[in-house]
Amino acid sequence: METTGYGWGFPPSLSTQSPAIDQLINVVHWFAAVLFVGWGLFLLYSLIRFRAKPGQRASYESAKSRLPKYLEIGVVLFEIFLLIGLSFPIWSKYKSEFPREQDSLVIRVVAQQFAWNIHYPGRDGVFGGTDPRFISDADPIGLNPDDPAGKDDIVSVGWLHFPVHKPVIAHITSKDVIHSFSIPVLRVKQDAVPGMVVPIWWEATQTGQYEIMCAQLCGVGHTLMRGFVSIDTPEEYEVWMKEQESYLETQPGGQL
């Protein structure tokens, strides 16, 4: 687990989308700061200059300047820029422009109180069918034992391994309550809603080991619902996969 790079300010920025998100947050804050400081100075100036003095009356007439109107128009124009210039494109890339499945690692994330189950399709690239009827302590996601596509599937609890510089498409769901799958260093966040499967994607730009958070209140063990990501080099990822496969062979019914 890496703890370096954490402190005040953004957490490390390790995905292809995180620089754009950070930039948007920075731009909005600079805009807000300029507005607030300018407006605040005007407020302070007015409070000092127009304090009550003996014998002096307030003016009945209102301030006449057109400046506020221009400033309001400026605020509107800048907000349009924030929307169309920055937010829409980032969101659209994150939500609609998925990489091709054959170029990506496709996984399923099945949340439960209070753990993250990561379902890999295995060598055949096909996920085995699942059904809640088959869920047991040994099989937290309920793989159908009769489905041949599921024989080589790998289920990892709490650890998400994936290679660096390769897009990952994750289908997020939950089997009990609403959780939220969040990897702060990748700027990835998606609610895991039971009854729904929502795909998201990301591509990491650096290796390392970091945390998965549950961002949505999910019950007594919410704080403990911590998982880990390991962003591996392709070689490390291959080694880990092999380990999982050899473990699978030792399991009853496991075959490759």
Added chain:
Amino acid sequence: MSEDHGEHLGFLRRTVFSVDHKVIGLQYGLTGLVFLFFGFCLMMLMRWQLAYPGEPLPWIGGLFSETTMPGGMMLPEFYNSLGAMHGTIMVFLGVVPLAVGGFGNYLVPLQIGAPDMAFPKLNAASYWCYFVGGVVMLTSFFVPGGAANSGWTSYPPLSDIATTGQTVWLFGMVALITSSLLGSVNFIVTIVQLRAKGLTFFRLPFFVWAQFVTSFLLLLAFPPLEAAGVLQLMDRLAGTSFFLPSGLVVSGMPLPVSGGGNPILWQHLFWFLAHPEVYVLILPAMGIVTEIIVTNTRKPLYGYKTIVGASLFLGFMSFLVWAHHMFMTGMGTAISNFFQVTTMIISIPSVIILTVLVLTLWGGSIRYTVPMHFALAFLPMFAIGGLTGLPLGLAASDIHLHDTYYVIGHFHYVVAPGTLLALFAGVYHWYPKVTGRFMNETLGKIHFWGSFLCLNGVFFPMFIQGIAGASRRLHTPTMYAHAQGLQGTNVFMSYSAWILGLVQLLFVINFFWSLKKGRQAPENPWQATTLEWATPTPPPHGNFLKEPEVNRGPYEYSVPGEKEDFIPQNV
């Protein structure tokens, strides 16, 4: 019209089961203040846990039962209950009843020159519904399993499978929403029907406009949540599954429900209420602040029609932004773009209202009374609250900030340093009218500076935590690596919160001490123009000695050629 105004009524009918809007307003106000203080205490417990996770609570830890704090250490389920109940109590039992039920009830009939609300018995029913709802909420701490612990948003399926406290919470909510509905109908009819002769809509004080718009929000936004609350009750008690999809497996066991529901439906219904609710909290505060700023600046409001138009537009738009709370539920591009656009649009009337209030100061003769301190402080605090709404309203930046402390910082700036300061301003401003005595100015100023500084000390570091990615609702924040470097901020915020609590005691002392010992106030102590100051102090049952007639707009200050620098509306 109003009920019998005779003084022959018995003590209980005059003070407890009264139908007089002023008594009901005071009942709302005092009950709201008590609940606010209680909700604040829950927060102080949480803040100890956040500052010193894993350490027993000194002194008071031993007062709690072993099921919530074994050995003085806070259990996660109790922490979750504190969170859910703090949110619910502050919003539904504290700020709304104080802003609408308290200030609205007391002041609206006075400001429109009416002898009472249009339906006085309905008004009393509304208060008692609120009171019962509040008591039911509090009793939930004593049911097995503890109070509701699924967050103040009560998202199913978690809330559908939660302990009995959630059922009690739902019963309480249904009573509270019913109370708001009864109240809002009454306000709308009163403002439309009972205005004094000559008081046209564009001569109404802005406070009345704010309450008018607020009443429409209460009337139109609360029924969906009331329906949702009943549906969730049925899910819990009657085996329906409006919010439960098929195939749920909880703790390894299949959940015995028919299925076919959708948990996101609850979120739509909840936020359809809860976003307008934000404006239910802010608009009355803006109304109070406007009255106080104009009175103490001694000049007319800059752009009266602009601010009225902006508040109407704000009310309308507040129904079109709810799904910006739900960007992370899996929302697609087109619909998220729609809600991002509406969210940016709703920022514009807020900017206009702030501009109007600041420009009103230009050319004024500003008196720095205690209420004016609080009212002026509302402006920058609300501005921070509003500006930090921008990155949350943009779906792309919300990816990082959603469900972090940034969100808590944002909405607390709107309702705590923002709205609460405005409500305190209102208490200090109208106290002389209600009681016939001023509150102590020195204590008031200490209360102001203490509150102002400590509120910022509690809430500003939340933005820093949120940017760093610190998640909200964690019983032990130090569990995550990226939050460990921020633990110092948690300690700082907690000390700020405890000092803030101490400072509020000054307010309580001042409030009661001034009832007997405060400097005596004349009828119109601030030389204000609106009709509530044209009544005797304190106003008698029936309000006005003779029916007032209105001849001019609400804010005629410093009119050239006049001897006095104010002309009351009824002169």
